[in-house]
Amino acid sequence: MPPTLPAALAFCLSLSLLSSCSTSPAATAAAPADATTGKWIPIFNGKDLDGWTPKFKGSPMGVNYKNTFHVENGLLKVDYSQYTRFNGEFGHLFWKEKLSHFRIRAEYRFLGEQTPGAPSWGFRNNGIMIFSEPPDTMELDQDFPASIEVQILGGGNPHGDQNNGSFCTPHTLAVYKGQLTTVHRTSAKEKTYMGDQWVTIEAEVHGGKLINHILDGEVVISYSQPQLNPKDPHAQKLLAMGLPQMLDGGYICIQAESHPTEFRRIEIMKLDE
Numbered sequence: 001m002p003p004t005l006p007a008a009l010a011f012c013l014s015l016s017l018l019s020s021c022s023t024s025p026a027a028t029a030a031a032p033a034d035a036t037t038g039k040w041i042p043i044f045n046g047k048d049l050d051g052w053t054p055k056f057k058g059s060p061m062g063v064n065y066k067n068t069f070h071v072e073n074g075l076l077k078v079d080y081s082q083y084t085r086f087n088g089e090f091g092h093l094f095w096k097e098k099l100s101h102f103r104i105r106a107e108y109r110f111l112g113e114q115t116p117g118a119p120s121w122g123f124r125n126n127g128i129m130i131f132s133e134p135p136d137t138m139e140l141d142q143d144f145p146a147s148i149e150v151q152i153l154g155g156g157n158p159h160g161d162q163n164n165g166s167f168c169t170p171h172t173l174a175v176y177k178g179q180l181t182t183v184h185r186t187s188a189k190e191k192t193y194m195g196d197q198w199v200t201i202e203a204e205v206h207g208g209k210l211i212n213h214i215l216d217g218e219v220v221i222s223y224s225q226p227q228l229n230p231k232d233p234h235a236q237k238l239l240a241m242g243l244p245q246m247l248d249g250g251y252i253c254i255q256a257e258s259h260p261t262e263f264r265r266i267e268i269m270k271l272d273e
Contacts, residue, residue, distance in 0.1 A: 037270045040105070043095055044266040046074040055135040056091040056256075057143055068256050069093045076254070078126065078261040085117040090143050091256035094135045100249030101273045104128060105202040107265040110154040118258030124154030124162070126261045130203060130211070131172070131226045131250035133238060146171035146235055147250065148226050150203045150213055151185075152261070155194040163188045165201060165213040165220040171235045172247070174211075175225040188213060188221035198264070206271065207248045 043051065048071055049064075056065040064070070066082040068091050080086070110124045132147035149168035156162070165188040167174070174181050193199050202214040208226055212219045226247040228235040239245060254263065 037272060040267045040269050042265070042267045043097075044076050044263065047071060049076075049093070051096045053094045053096070053135050054091060055094065055138050055145075055253075056089050058089060058141055060140065061135045061138070065089055065091060069254075074264065076263040076266070078254070078256045078259075078263075080115040080258070080260055083115050086115040086258045087117060088143070090258075092129065092132075092135070092145055092253040093256070094132070094251050094253040098134075098249055098251055099130075099205070099268065099270070100207050101205060101271040103202060103204045103269040103271065104130070104150075104252060105200060105265070105267050105269075106152075106254075106263055107198055107200045108152060108261055108263045109196050109198045111196055111260045111262060114259045120157070122258040123157040124259050125157075125257050126152040126259065127168070127255040127257065128152065128201070128203065129251075129253045129255065130205060131208075131247045132253055133243070134251055135253075137238060137241065137243075139234065142234065144170035145251075145253065146228060146232075146238055147253070148172060148174060148211070148247075149255070150201065151188075152199075152201060152255075153192075154259075155192040161187055161190070162192050163220075164191050164193055164199070165189075165215050167211075167213065167221060167223065169226075169229070171229055171232045171238075173227050173229050174223045176221075176223045181223075186221065186223070189218075191215050191218075191220055200265075204271075207273065208246055 054064045055061045127149040129147040132145045151166040153162045153164045168185045204212040
């Protein structure tokens with residue numbers, strides 16, 4: 001039996017309301033402010049150094065001393081084949097983007113022998129710098145940028161612990177276990193990787209509030225409040241230039257510290273603040 005007239009009108013009215021609700025802005029999912037948030041993004045393209053800037057001690061920004069950083073067979077190489085002897089030419093390869101809340105993940109391995117003339121602590125020693133100053137504020141003969149180093153270490157060095165994922169504070173300080181650091185290097189939970197195996201290391205950065213270093217899915221060290229060291233001469237220059245003492249973000253860079261290293265993956269994930 002067909003509906004009565006009032007029932008038909010009510011039915012049509014309900015359809016109209018449903019139609020208007022389905023197309024109203026309030027019912028439409030809002031697009032995220034940054035579509036890359038929460039996704040891993042490769043920052044090494046496997047082809048070249050596009051987006052990266054080198055800075056070596058003793059060389060102007062942009063000079064890739066002895067082609068130390070280069071790409072071969074899809075790998076980013078820290079290569080010393082053109083060196084006869086290492087004379088303190090520490091290098092850093094800076095990514096173009098300043099970052100604050102993010103994760104960075106790198107897959108790397110050490111190869112071969114350390115370059116002759118290099119310091120003993122540089123054996124199977126490399127790093128990823130976070131909270132770094134930009135390359136154009138580094139001085140010509142500066143060893144390391146003002147930053148926090150996520151240490152990349154391989155086992156076998158008799159001159160000290162090789163606890164991977166430790167952190168160092170060139171020209172900076174940080175708070176660890178409630179205390180401001182007074183030493184250059186703070187050792188992570190013991191995780192040592194021998195030989196030429198591929199290793200994945202990660203850092204999770206929530207601005208200056210919390211930084212975690214992660215190996216095999218396990219947090220090996222946590223700290224907070226990275227800051228320029230007001231007693232350090234280079235940090236004093238940065239402060240005079242207007243850089244803040246308390247670091248909430250900065251640049252990332254890959255080190256070249258005298259031992260051949262290969263990276264086959266470097267990627268970041270931006271996090272909500």
